[in-house]
Amino acid sequence: MSFDVRLTKIRLVVLDVDGVLSDGSIVISQTGELFKSFNVRDGLGIKLLQRAGIEVAILTGRTSEIVARRAAELGIRQVEQGKLEKRPTLLRMLEALDIRPDELAYMGDDLPDLPCLRVAGFAATPKNGSDALTPYVHWRSSFDGGRGAVRELAERILKAQGKWDELVASLYLSQGQ
Numbered sequence: 001m002s003f004d005v006r007l008t009k010i011r012l013v014v015l016d017v018d019g020v021l022s023d024g025s026i027v028i029s030q031t032g033e034l035f036k037s038f039n040v041r042d043g044l045g046i047k048l049l050q051r052a053g054i055e056v057a058i059l060t061g062r063t064s065e066i067v068a069r070r071a072a073e074l075g076i077r078q079v080e081q082g083k084l085e086k087r088p089t090l091l092r093m094l095e096a097l098d099i100r101p102d103e104l105a106y107m108g109d110d111l112p113d114l115p116c117l118r119v120a121g122f123a124a125t126p127k128n129g130s131d132a133l134t135p136y137v138h139w140r141s142s143f144d145g146g147r148g149a150v151r152e153l154a155e156r157i158l159k160a161q162g163k164w165d166e167l168v169a170s171l172y173l174s175q176g177q
Helices: 003-008 040-051 065-074 086-097 111-119 131-136 149-160 164-176
Strands: 012-015 055-059 078-080 104-107 122-125
Touching: 003 149, 012 086, 012 149, 040 055, 040 065, 040 149, 040 164, 055 065, 055 086, 065 078, 078 086, 086 104, 086 111, 104 111, 104 149, 111 122, 111 131, 122 149, 149 164
Parallel strands: 012 055, 012 104, 055 078, 104 122
Antiparallel strands: none
């Protein structure tokens, strides 16, 4: 099945954090504070997906208040942190949202994401995702994690579903008139 056909069915996008929404760097200061950087274009991609009626969720093995704060800023309601075994949580999420696996896009970057990638109707990884994922993903972004990979995925989904041009026109082109 082609990528575009798979993308037309997507109703839920689930994202890992470290290496997908962030560049994977973990910075801890002497006082123990954790810092992460997020790409604003990825954030806009998430907002566009939501505007188009596509749910976005976070599923990550680490727990961070910074992730909770970023998710709140973006209006992401489904946030699962501290899930070292992600697949059971993903399956519960699908059931709770009444989403079939073929309606799920999942983006992960390393081996802990593999069980979820194998469930997803559309499995994706950033450009710098582990090579070990290659046999299991449908698509590899041309951008690294934390550097636009999520935005590129969002655009591909929205274009495949025929929603991209209308979103751009209604949100941004009309402002110039």
